[in-house]
Amino acid sequence: MKRLPKIIPPRSRVRLAKADQKTPEWQTEIGRQFRIGYYSRQDALDCIWLVNEQGEYEQTTDRDALLRYFTIEKLTDERNYYGANKRKLGALKSKKANKGRKLV
Numbered sequence: 001m002k003r004l005p006k007i008i009p010p011r012s013r014v015r016l017a018k019a020d021q022k023t024p025e026w027q028t029e030i031g032r033q034f035r036i037g038y039y040s041r042q043d044a045l046d047c048i049w050l051v052n053e054q055g056e057y058e059q060t061t062d063r064d065a066l067l068r069y070f071t072i073e074k075l076t077d078e079r080n081y082y083g084a085n086k087r088k089l090g091a092l093k094s095k096k097a098n099k100g101r102k103l104v
Contacts, residue, residue: 009078012036014070038083055091
């Protein structure tokens with residue numbers, strides 16, 4: 001995997017890997033996949049938005065919590081942190097959608 005940058009790039013993919021006493025509400029959410037959303041100028045680069053499977057900005061975290069509770073599955077090379085002139089993130093494509101299909 002690439003060296004972890006100081007600022008996690010938008011559109012990177014992460015998966016919730018664990019929960020503890022500080023995050024008991026995440027216990028039932030372990031395994032969920034998120035993408036890192038575009039950062040907000042209002043929140044700055046310290047506030048990481050987690051975009052859910054439907055493409056909705058669902059919750060925020062910081063870098064320390066992201067590295068503690070999530071595994072990084074894919075880092076993007078995105079450098080447009082605020083998403084200026086970028087299209088909104090859509091729903092995550094599920095690998096399960098192709099499960100059971102035969103390739104010809």
